[in-house]
Every structure is written in C-alpha cells, then in structure tokens.
Amino acid sequence: MLAIKNKTMLNLGILYIACIAGILPTYFIDDIKIFRPTRALGEISFYSYLNNLLSKNKKAPDTSISEPETAESASTKNKVATQTKKNIATTSPNQAQTAPFNNVIEGDQHLQNFFKALKNKGRDGKPVKVLHYGDSIIAGDGIASTVRLRLQKEFGNGGPGFYVAGMDPRWMRRGDVKVTRKGEWDIFTILFGGNQGRYGLGGIVATTLKAGEILINHPIPNHQLGRQFEMYTQTPKTAQPLSLEINGQAVEFTHKITHSSFTQWVYSSPDPIIQIKIKVTELKFEIYGAVTEFSEGVTWETTAVVGVSSGSFKNLGPTQFEEQLIARAPDLVVLMIGGNELGHGGLYEANGKSYKDSYISALKKVRGNSKADCLIISPLDQAYMTEDGQITSKPTMSKAVQFQKEVSAEAGCAFWNSWRFMGGVNSYSKWLNQGLAWTDLMHYTEKGQQIIGNGLFEALISGYRNFEKSN
Numbered sequence: 001m002l003a004i005k006n007k008t009m010l011n012l013g014i015l016y017i018a019c020i021a022g023i024l025p026t027y028f029i030d031d032i033k034i035f036r037p038t039r040a041l042g043e044i045s046f047y048s049y050l051n052n053l054l055s056k057n058k059k060a061p062d063t064s065i066s067e068p069e070t071a072e073s074a075s076t077k078n079k080v081a082t083q084t085k086k087n088i089a090t091t092s093p094n095q096a097q098t099a100p101f102n103n104v105i106e107g108d109q110h111l112q113n114f115f116k117a118l119k120n121k122g123r124d125g126k127p128v129k130v131l132h133y134g135d136s137i138i139a140g141d142g143i144a145s146t147v148r149l150r151l152q153k154e155f156g157n158g159g160p161g162f163y164v165a166g167m168d169p170r171w172m173r174r175g176d177v178k179v180t181r182k183g184e185w186d187i188f189t190i191l192f193g194g195n196q197g198r199y200g201l202g203g204i205v206a207t208t209l210k211a212g213e214i215l216i217n218h219p220i221p222n223h224q225l226g227r228q229f230e231m232y233t234q235t236p237k238t239a240q241p242l243s244l245e246i247n248g249q250a251v252e253f254t255h256k257i258t259h260s261s262f263t264q265w266v267y268s269s270p271d272p273i274i275q276i277k278i279k280v281t282e283l284k285f286e287i288y289g290a291v292t293e294f295s296e297g298v299t300w301e302t303t304a305v306v307g308v309s310s311g312s313f314k315n316l317g318p319t320q321f322e323e324q325l326i327a328r329a330p331d332l333v334v335l336m337i338g339g340n341e342l343g344h345g346g347l348y349e350a351n352g353k354s355y356k357d358s359y360i361s362a363l364k365k366v367r368g369n370s371k372a373d374c375l376i377i378s379p380l381d382q383a384y385m386t387e388d389g390q391i392t393s394k395p396t397m398s399k400a401v402q403f404q405k406e407v408s409a410e411a412g413c414a415f416w417n418s419w420r421f422m423g424g425v426n427s428y429s430k431w432l433n434q435g436l437a438w439t440d441l442m443h444y445t446e447k448g449q450q451i452i453g454n455g456l457f458e459a460l461i462s463g464y465r466n467f468e469k470s471n
Helices: 002-027 030-035 037-056 071-088 108-120 142-155 310-315 318-328 353-367 397-411 418-422 427-433 446-469
Strands: 128-134 161-164 178-182 185-189 204-208 212-217 226-233 242-246 249-251 255-258 263-273 275-280 286-293 298-304 332-336 373-377 383-385 391-393 414-416
Touching: 108 128, 108 373, 108 414, 108 446, 128 161, 142 298, 142 446, 161 298, 212 286, 226 242, 242 263, 275 286, 310 353, 332 353, 353 373, 353 397, 373 397, 383 427, 391 427, 397 414, 397 418, 414 446, 418 427, 418 446
Parallel strands: 128 298, 128 332, 332 373, 373 414
Antiparallel strands: 161 286, 178 212, 185 204, 204 286, 212 275, 226 263, 226 286, 242 249, 242 275, 255 263, 383 391
C-alpha cells in the first residue's frame, strides 16, 4: 500500500514538473504566447466575469461597468444595500449637492487653443478632436456620451473620431460607434501587458490569430459615421494584409502613410459612411484602432481601459504611441484616472511626491509632444462602510484630488474638480441614497453619470463663453 502511495506521489511530482516545463516557454516565446494560462485567467475570464456580472444585475444600466466582485465586496454590497434602504426613507431626493459651488474649469486659460478650435468648429478640414483617457468610470461612456452629445449639438457632429479595434461591449462601450469582430482574435491592454509596448493610441490592441473581420457601424441603424475612414495597424509583412468594404461595396484605400512604427490607412468617401467591413488575412496582424469623422464639428473620443491606474501607462511604448498621437493631432487631451490607486503610498506622504511623479509620468505619456491642450478631471468620490454602518469617503480621496490639482498647475493643464462638483467629502453616500451610485461604493448609475457629464459640459461651455467674449 505504501509503495502504491509513493508511486502515486512520484507520478504527481513528475506531472507537476512537466506542467511547469511546458508553461514557462510561453512567457519567453512570442509565437506560443496564446497558450499562457494567465491569458485565459487574466484577460478572457476577467472580461467574461464583467459581462456575467452585468447580465445578472438586471437593474444595472448598459453604461455602468464595474470591477470584478470578490466575496468581501459582495458582503459589503449587501450591507450597503440594507443601509441604503433605511436611509432612502428619510432622505429627500433633492438633498444631494450636485453643484455646491461655482462650477468652473480651473486654469481654463490653458484651453485657449481648444476654445479657438470650437469657435471655428474645426481646423484644417478636420473636426475638433478630444481624446479622453480613463478607467471603468468612463468605460461605459455615460459621462463622455453626455458631454459629447451636448458639445455636438452646440458645435456640430464630427463623428466618432478614434476608437480601438479591441472595443468589446463586455468591458467598454461607445454610444456613437459599434465594433464587432469575427474570427479568432487576441486582445492585449496596458493593464495586463503582454504585447511589448505595442498598444496603439487607445492602449488596446487586437491581433488576428486566424483570418478575421471587423464590422463597424453606429448603434442606431443607418446612422452616418462620417466621410473619412482611417485604420492604424502594424507595418504589414504582406502586400495585401486587409481589404475594405464601405456600405457593402468593395473599395480601395485612397492612400496609406507608412510611419516608423505603424501604418495609417486612409479612405476618403464621396458619400456618408454607414457601415464598414475590414477583412484581415495576414496572421498575427496588429490593429490598434480606427477613425471615422466628418470635416467639421466635434469628436469626443473615449479610450478607457478598465482597472488602469497611473502606473499602467508605463506599458505604452514611447515611439509608437507618440507617432499615433501626432498623427491623430487632438485639440484636447483629457485624463481622468485615480480611483484605482487610492491606496497608493504617495497619498499618505505630506507632499505626495511619489504619487505626483507617477501621475505626471502618465500625463506626459498621453499628452506627448503634441500641441494639444490638456484637461485633468479629478476622480469621483469612492467610499467604504465603517464598523457602525456609516458610508464614508475613502481617507485618501481628498489627497488624490489635491495632488492632481497641483500636477495640473505644474504641467500647464486645466483642472475640473469633479469630486467637489459631487459635494466633496461623503458625497457618495448622498448619491447612493438617490440611486445615482451603486452599492459597490465605487461606481455610478446611468443617471449619476449623466449628472457628471452635464456638469463637465456646463463647466466647459462657461469657459468657452468667457473666451468668446474676449475674442
């Protein structure tokens, strides 16, 4: 009996060593990286979990995307939900202070070029272009879609602008464009890494494992996307790596621009673009994103990666990202991150140096050497439940906002204090009681996001009106 047990243990040991020996090479050889267990456990399962979580929560709106739920967070949510029911009975729907101060963009003198472009409704035959980087708070597009629609109503619809080829409704959405992929694809992001700095302008890359297709249209049937279409891809190894169909008709790209680290494919359409199909035949062909736009108006281009913090932007390769940023030539770059790093050690420092250094590094990355104006938006309030059942702002919230404001002044960027707009300290509790926030104590409902988006628009348009009076 002992001999059988020893033999079994020996066989298990051999199997364990064999598994390790088989797995290790996948982390050193790119050609077999698709077999990495963390690829399945990290990227695929992570996003599948988000999708399952959303589908199970029937009350969750399509625009609300959260982080994965743990047993601890689920317990907290149950306690919060119970406490909220008690609070709602004694809380007036008008008690949340959604605008407790003069809602302005601080340092809006740094937005003069953006305001000038708005006044002209574009420049050089291009729309006014805004690149908005962020995490799960904007991944559902609730905040961005609100400010986008209001700006476009005021200054014209410039189209969706830039969007990532790796967009997937399970973890990122845009209200103005829909991307569907067919075939086998690998998706890498700056959060998980795995693609040696090649993530493109949006921090997400889609790579073909076999021949595949990308379908692009508007969520509203027969809605126009623009008159110019572009693709940002890796430099091709074959003569015809992809083909293009516009509105069901096969067409040739008007021209392509070969940069040192990527290729920019361009098609100018004589008619409004309704539907786009790209067939990709080159294997392991990296596609970073696409552009559809009109010649004037405004685009507000959200490029969100769920879970990112300031440190995640280090994964963006310097050359490729910089080249794509210059090629896109945005008029304004917006950065709204911070909710995922409220435990950062630098937030406990008196001067916050290590946190500010990390944030400045991310800001420099997304702004690059472009001529774009920049706007920093503070993180929204996040909370935790105390032992006596009170829902209180996380202790580092005020420091995160303060240090980001200091960074904006040092970097020559405008700053919108969205935390103060909400009501500041302990505002999450008030928003939760009115159905404007979720019981995970981190994210906001569709209605809550719309209030934030409207607040951002009002602050921007206020700054623009002042610019208009003096010019």
